[in-house]
Amino acid sequence: MIYMHINFWGQEFKVNLIVGCIGAFLIAVMSSMFGFGGGPFMVPLMTVALGLPMYVVVGSSLLAIFFNTLMSTTKHYAFGNFDLDLFLVMFPAAILAGFIAPKIAKKLNPLWVKRVAVAGLTILGLSLVGVF
């Protein structure tokens, strides 16, 4: 009852539904409240807490997150938390980034990108909590 059995390319996996659903629910509340996708939290949840291998997680986590984003988009819209002009400015920029980023990615060392991200996120976090 607690476990769900799934089949991926001929391999069997057991998924703990209680851990998975509670974790996914909490990540969804947080990400829809603050307006981000939630992928970087869902991937560790599914790989570490649920013990699924990366190749199962990459596509399936995206599908799970899509449900959250779709719902929170409708809710935000219904509450009037949406600005059409701002969206029309941001949307093409995000699409353009989606095309260009993979081309840059080939030339960069992913390990260094991660290290820069760690430093950048920490600095941004510190300024958000008011340290400086």
Place this chain on the structure above:
Amino acid sequence: MIRKPLLAMFASCLLLTSGTLFAADAAAPAAAPAATEAPAAAPAAPVTPMVPTISVDKAELANGGTIIVSGKAEPGKPVFLEVVSEHKVGGSFFDGKPNKEGKIPYKLYITKEIPAFYQIVVPASQQPVLDKFKKDGKGWSYSAALKETGAIAAYAAPGKASIDSFQASLMASIIGSRGELLPALDDKERVSRSMQIMKARYRSVGKLLAASIEQKEDGSFSAKVKIPAGSPDLKYVITAVVDKDTRSEPVTVDNKVSFPVIYMENAGTSLNIFVPFALVFAIATFGVLMGAGGGFIINPVMVMLFPIPHNIVAGTVTPTVLFSQASGIMNYSKIKFINWKVGITLGCAMLAGGFIGPALTTMITLDQFKSAFGWILFVLAALMFWQTTPGYLAKNKKEQAILKEFQKRAAEAAKAGA
């Protein structure tokens, strides 16, 4: 139960009648000697207060600027200017602090009708009072500042906004609603709640109040009214006010904003569209590179750089990522790289979460939004740091090899199938 209000009504009737009786008694002897001693002075004394006049040096602004307002009011009485943008925006205030009885009301006040720009200009001599409130930091009280400067006499436009109030509860949050809609507020409470909403939206003393009116002894006055760049476009109505019932005819000033600067209706801000475009492009590119999407950085950077409320930022960034997710799902499903069973099961749990979150965005203040976001970023930074540790990298190398192998097989299978 019924007796109490009846008693109160009776008591107040008594007070009212006794008040008028007393006033009549007092007025009668005072008026009598005045009439006999100086009959000529009576018609000269103004019965109705003098209505202030007002004029502006220019009728048009280009994305903000300074207007010099001059006019004349009754000598010896301080005059205030109420500057109101005709654009309306939304605002909200969540009452989550214990009241006098120590109970937390958990009430959400929300409106769509507060002015997108609002400022009361007070006499220049009040600058020390404003400085005092500025020193109070984030916790300054708008209503106290209005009372202490006397600007409360001019406070009219936001008080007209209709405000919905909701009784928030855990149950209501679980079903993703704002809570139970409470009966309409009375006029007095509406005005005082509007002040809390205005403060929650505009936050700083300097945005809501300015001290620049210089008034001469003969009652003539002049003031500099500064409309900052990025303010809403179109009409601003300026009125000179002496007291609640003594207001000048309004004058209007037109704020012209031209492309590439546009006014964003819900955000309540005029922005050069290339600024957010470049910003989102840069951040989203970096987001894709680090494998975390851009929302984590775009949201906090937007609320830090632009005067856009956090709920609008969150609600507008969310649909932006929708499309990149959808295209990702398409690509993975083409090579049968999605396990629909686990994806949909966890997706249903996330659907429930996505139902609740957006209702909570409005209940927190911008400062709470920022600091909570700070902690989320610390967790994310920790996760990313873990992904750079040797143990993780060794494991990841193997996983990536398997992933590539599976992707190859999937692509071949998809080709064979098609």
